[in-house]
Amino acid sequence: MLTVNQVFGLLKKDFLFEVRHLFQFGAILGFMLGIAYLFYFYSGEQTERAWSLSYWFSFLFICFFCGNKIFVNELGDSKLYTMQLIHPNIQFGSKCIFVITELALYSLVLWLAFWILLPMKVEFSFHWMILILLCVIAIGMILTFTSFISSNISGKQLLIAILSLPISFPIIGLGFTIGLQLMAPNPEFDFYSSLYPLIGINLFSAALLIFLVPLIWKS
């Protein structure tokens, strides 16, 4: 019960921080709309391939924006403070949940912006939601982990992108491929079996983080 309370407490803290720093949210939102508008303005007639590619690449950039600020508040003096009060695993878990929620929100807003500005014959469906959610969970865990590593090396936030990019690439690739199939499906396409690699990556990442995070924290 204490753990759940602590997780909720940390989530509330992160949420309040976001609310009190709305300019961060506004900046990312502005970036998303700007990107969508740029594509709308310059791309001309859209193909499914270009649409899906633009969406997932914009999503990747947003992930890195979010990744940069995951453990910012826990750096410096407050790091010692949180380390003393809350078990690192709980802190890491709550960060994961928060980042996944935040990324899910951003990715849906981005999808909406793309859908309005770059109209395609694509309907927002349950399939899209599942796909985006699975990608967000996988990237959210990876970003939290790399951000966690970077937080141990204060002032080297650039590492987040260097460490996360190659690992996120297959997830973005899978999102792009499956998204493309959702827009222009071929008869042999089976949505649920195409998700197995993503589910596998999610499970792998989760299992690994459960194993690795306590080991890093020892330092």
Next chain:
Amino acid sequence: MIYQYWWKILGVLLFIYILAWGLLMPLKPGIYDVSPSRFRSGDSVTFLIKAYNSNFLNETNKFRVFLKIDSLHLLLCQKHEALSSSEMNVSVQLPKFLPSKLSLVSASVIVDHPLEGSMIIPSKIILSQDSISIEEGKIAWTIGSRLGLTYRKSHEFPYRNILYETIRNTFYHVSLWFAMFVMFGMSVYHSIRFLKTNDVDHDLKSNALVVTGIAFGILGCITGSLWARYTWDAWWTQDIKLNMSALTMLIYFAYLILRASIDDIDRKRRISAAYNIFALVAVIPLIFVLPRLTDSLHPGNGGNPAFGSDDMDNALRIVFYPAVIAFTLIGLWIASLKYRIEKCDYLISEKLDENL
């Protein structure tokens, strides 16, 4: 001394063996071109066969040349004349009908000799027919006796179209990747041991193995790129395995950057060990799972079998398996040298710290 260093000696001996055997063993004969290659059924045609490593001048009259549409329908060519050891003119009267309802059919050319063995170039000839009579085509394209092709029993590497002499690269390119994975696997073992015991030795070993593995990976990429240039006519393609291998390298370059960017030595060791474990687990789906889900030019991906009889025969296997062992042992040797250098650096820095 031999007892202590047997694995190094074995590595060097195997390396010499794979260099000598892998580069000097000739290829089996094979056909690389047939011209012209488009014919109309019912015509009397002559075509030129060009072959590699062949000896058409050896008992020329014992050669048999077939056109093969499928396993049931073949045609024995009536006349052939060797122009040189590698060129042969073949004449045949094509039947009026083909055993197919299609107007265009591809046929393979098979050349067989009791001593030289048999060689084939698949689907090289395109046959056309103006009118269709499957029954008559079947009768005309069926030979009465069993084909009875000769298998040349010799220690030669198989001749594969597209690959030609580059088939030898299997021993170096693939073995380098195998050795790289052994290095990465062992480094993860040492990383886990380090995280559990905090013994610096394990971290030094792990780092040495990763660095050696990365060097092998780069060599694997270079040999693969050279191979691609000669077989696929491009230094780099959009093949999934190729690009996933590049990502693997990026993930491990990130490891090097991470390790170099942390100043606190204890923290550097712990974090890089954790990232090393994460990296290998991230690499497994990249190399072993994702390429199997889509089409790839590499064997063993996109549904085509790896190391099956189409890719490898026993002549290749007796070099390939020792090559994997040789590269692994040499890799371990290089890693052990790197480990000893780093260990010396570590001991010197410890000594300096004590003196200070």
